[in-house]
Amino acid sequence: MLRKHKLAAALIPAVLMMCSCTTAPASDTSETATELSRFYDQELRFGSCEDYAVTELQEKTFAAVTRAECARLTVPIDYDHPDEGTAELAVTRMAAGGAAKGSVVVNSGGPGGSGQLQAIIAAGGLKNTPITEQYDIVGVDPRGVSASSPAIDCISDEQTDKTGFVFPAGVVQGSWTAADTRRFADECVKRTGTEQFLAEVGTPNVARDMDILRAVLGDEKLTYIGQSYGTRLGAVYAEMFPSKVRALVLDGAQDPTLQSADRKVTQYAGFQRSFDLMADACTRQPDCVLGQDRGRALRRFHDIVRPLIDTPATTSSGRPVDYNTAIGAVIGGLYQSTTWPAVQAGIAELTQGKGDTLLALSDGFAERGTDGVWSNYLEANVVINCMDEQRRTPEQEERLRARIWKEAPFLDPGGSVKGARDGCESMPGSTELSYPYAQNITGLPATLTISITGDPTTPYEGGVTLANTLNGALLTVKGEQHTVAMRGANACVNDVVSDYIVDLKTPGEGATCTLG
Numbered sequence: 001m002l003r004k005h006k007l008a009a010a011l012i013p014a015v016l017m018m019c020s021c022t023t024a025p026a027s028d029t030s031e032t033a034t035e036l037s038r039f040y041d042q043e044l045r046f047g048s049c050e051d052y053a054v055t056e057l058q059e060k061t062f063a064a065v066t067r068a069e070c071a072r073l074t075v076p077i078d079y080d081h082p083d084e085g086t087a088e089l090a091v092t093r094m095a096a097g098g099a100a101k102g103s104v105v106v107n108s109g110g111p112g113g114s115g116q117l118q119a120i121i122a123a124g125g126l127k128n129t130p131i132t133e134q135y136d137i138v139g140v141d142p143r144g145v146s147a148s149s150p151a152i153d154c155i156s157d158e159q160t161d162k163t164g165f166v167f168p169a170g171v172v173q174g175s176w177t178a179a180d181t182r183r184f185a186d187e188c189v190k191r192t193g194t195e196q197f198l199a200e201v202g203t204p205n206v207a208r209d210m211d212i213l214r215a216v217l218g219d220e221k222l223t224y225i226g227q228s229y230g231t232r233l234g235a236v237y238a239e240m241f242p243s244k245v246r247a248l249v250l251d252g253a254q255d256p257t258l259q260s261a262d263r264k265v266t267q268y269a270g271f272q273r274s275f276d277l278m279a280d281a282c283t284r285q286p287d288c289v290l291g292q293d294r295g296r297a298l299r300r301f302h303d304i305v306r307p308l309i310d311t312p313a314t315t316s317s318g319r320p321v322d323y324n325t326a327i328g329a330v331i332g333g334l335y336q337s338t339t340w341p342a343v344q345a346g347i348a349e350l351t352q353g354k355g356d357t358l359l360a361l362s363d364g365f366a367e368r369g370t371d372g373v374w375s376n377y378l379e380a381n382v383v384i385n386c387m388d389e390q391r392r393t394p395e396q397e398e399r400l401r402a403r404i405w406k407e408a409p410f411l412d413p414g415g416s417v418k419g420a421r422d423g424c425e426s427m428p429g430s431t432e433l434s435y436p437y438a439q440n441i442t443g444l445p446a447t448l449t450i451s452i453t454g455d456p457t458t459p460y461e462g463g464v465t466l467a468n469t470l471n472g473a474l475l476t477v478k479g480e481q482h483t484v485a486m487r488g489a490n491a492c493v494n495d496v497v498s499d500y501i502v503d504l505k506t507p508g509e510g511a512t513c514t515l516g
Contacts, residue, residue: 035082040215044071044091052090052116054147056369061120068120069093073140073216075209077200085196089209090147091140092116094123097133102246103217104135104501105210106486107142109228109252111203112380114146115139118486122225125488129498135223140213144192144201145380152201152380153191154184157372161319167382168423169397171268171404171411172324173309175419178426185426188383199429201380202387207237211244221246223501227483228252228458231449235438235466242444247501248472251450251485255462256469257436260389261400267457268408274334274456275410277480282344289348298410304350306414313355321355321362323413329358330410332365334456336481386424388433397422438469447472448500448507450493452515454480473506479515490515 046069053059062068073089076082092115093103108118119139126132144152168176168184189195210233214222223246226234231253238245254263279297282288289304290297305326312320321329326346333343339361346357367375392400401420405412447470451463460476467474475496477484484493492513499505 036076036079036212039075039082039212042074042216044073044216046071046091046093049092049116052092052147054151055367055373055375056371057367057375058114058117058147061117065094065120065124067094067123069095070116073209073213075143075212077143077197079205079208085194087143087197088149089140089143089213090116091138091213092119094119094132094137096136099134100136101134102136102219102223103138103214104131105213105217105222105224106137106139107224107226107230107233108139109226109230109483110145110377110381111142111206111229111233111384112145112377113229114375114377115141116147122486125486126494126497128488129494130502131498134502136217138213138217140210142201142206142380142384143209144197144376144384146375146377150193150197152188152198152376152383154188154379154382155191157374160374161372168421171264171401172327173413173415174324176421176423178421181421181423181426184423185428188379189428195428198383198427199387201384202429202431202433203233203236203384204240204432206233206384207240210237211241214244219246220244223247225249225251225485225497225501227486231458231466235470238444238447238470239438239441242441245445245447247445247504248447248470249450249485249497249500250447250463250466250470252455252458252483253449253451253463253466254458255465256438257465258462259435261392261396261403264400265403265407266459266462268404268411270456270459271331271334272408272410274454274480275330275408277337277454278334278340278343281340289344289351301347301410302412302414304347308350309413309415313350313353313358315354315356315359317356317359319359321350321359325362326350326355326358327411329362329365333361337454337479338481382423383427386427387429388431389424390431390433390435391424392422394421436469438466441470444470446504446506448475448497449473450475450477450483450485450497452477452479452481452484454478455482456480457482473500474511475507476510476512477515478512481515484515 049062049068049070052070053062071091073091074086077085077087106118106122116139119137123137141148168180221244231250234248234250282290283292283294290300308323312322333339349357367377397420398417401417449463449467451460453460485497496507
């Protein structure tokens with residue numbers, strides 16, 4: 001029986017925000033270490049994954065592989081008070097083809113992505129490399145995410161399908177009040193279970209959880225591949241536990257020196273660049289829905305999508321596609337150039353009052369199954385980012401909205417910046433994070449950062465800065481997509497990552513690969 005998790009894909013443009021963080025490790029004192037010893041000394045009992053699928057996607061993925069083993073890891077909810085409740089994290093292991101030298105822990109990003117799924121994806125993508133022959137690939141659903149328990153839950157599947165749900169944020173169309181943010185926070189607390197747990201889902205605690213996982217797996221030091229948000233997690237782990245790092249691959253990284261608002265602006269500017277490239281490709285086609293005049297393509301796009309604010313498009317399922325859902329689907333399709341044709345087709349379909357293609361893009365990104373069950377990917381993304389990011393006043397959020405619409409005009413619905421609101425303002429807890437992060441780390445071994453020149457959501461320059469910050473190696477990859485290391489589709493990248501993971505050999509200065 002699949003457990004139901006959900007959130008409207010209209011959230012996509014609001015929540016694909018990653019942030020930076022820093023904090024002191026929980027294990028600094030012998031007293032704390034003694035209190036945590038029962039967690040570090042536990043035994044993982046791997047077995048069948050039959051009861052670990054909570055979405056249709058997970059169910060199908062587990063059914064397609066025979067080597068997956070699953071277990072549950074117990075961690076304290078509050079590391080300052082480890083006796084006040086625990087969480088259970090879902091762990092998946094794909095065993096090495098030969099004698100395992102250790103484990104490679106992987107994170108899929110988000111935040112909110114399933115590490116269980118990523119373990120299977122990475123094991124498949126890297127199957128022709130020495131990595132999977134010599135190392136177990138291990139993924140964990142972070143606290144609050146997917147099959148872990150408690151799981152973050154803010155809205156029902158039925159409500160999401162019926163009306164959609166837009167997180168109050170400056171980047172999306174709409175106006176919100178303090179009462180709206182309070183209702184959202186209250187519903188998340190009510191459906192998830194406790195205010196205490198929501199307050200403890202931020203990245204520092206996820207990094208602490210990962211150190212427990214490292215120890216329980218029997219690894220003296222961590223070998224890790226993290227993509228997107230996973231680069232934030234990896235960098236935070238490096239800052240908290242530098243002596244416990246063996247190897248870190250950070251794929252699709254953010255600039256660790258940016259404040260959260262500046263990072264959002266930079267990120268959406270990256271999406272504007274990808275939108276422009278998509279529009280360029282479209283206008284060179286005789287049947288382009290945006291026309292053949294590149295200078296008028298953005299205006300044509302606005303003419304098509306802005307009417308959705310008042311009159312949503314219809315779909316064969318009866319579910320509406322409003323402005324925010326359509327924009328979210330477009331953003332989801334901009335992540336890699338191979339999905340640009342689907343974005344173009346979806347925009348063309350809107351001219352007929354229909355939204356099936358964009359709804360399919362949206363559902364795929366948000367992991368909604370054909371059975372109507374949503375993953376909690378986007379809900380977790382919202383709440384975890386709330387616990388990590390600097391919270392803003394309504395005035396600050398309105399200024400941020402104006403900056404984003406200026407840098408990414410394809411998002412601009414043509415209305416006022418008034419009514420923008422930080423949806424995190426009523427969330428419980430307070431952040432332990434500070435900016436910049438991962439600065440001046442001592443005792444950290446060589447790391448590998450991978451940055452793609454045309455990455456729409458984590459721009460290339462952010463990876464350059466992270467590599468310099470960590471005093472590590474940088475692999476530049478030329479192409480138009482977001483992340484590459486665990487896909488296994490590029491031989492050049494595979495070789496660099498394998499050399500590093502297996503032999504701790506980093507590429508030289510100026511190392512470059514090109515996507516096919």
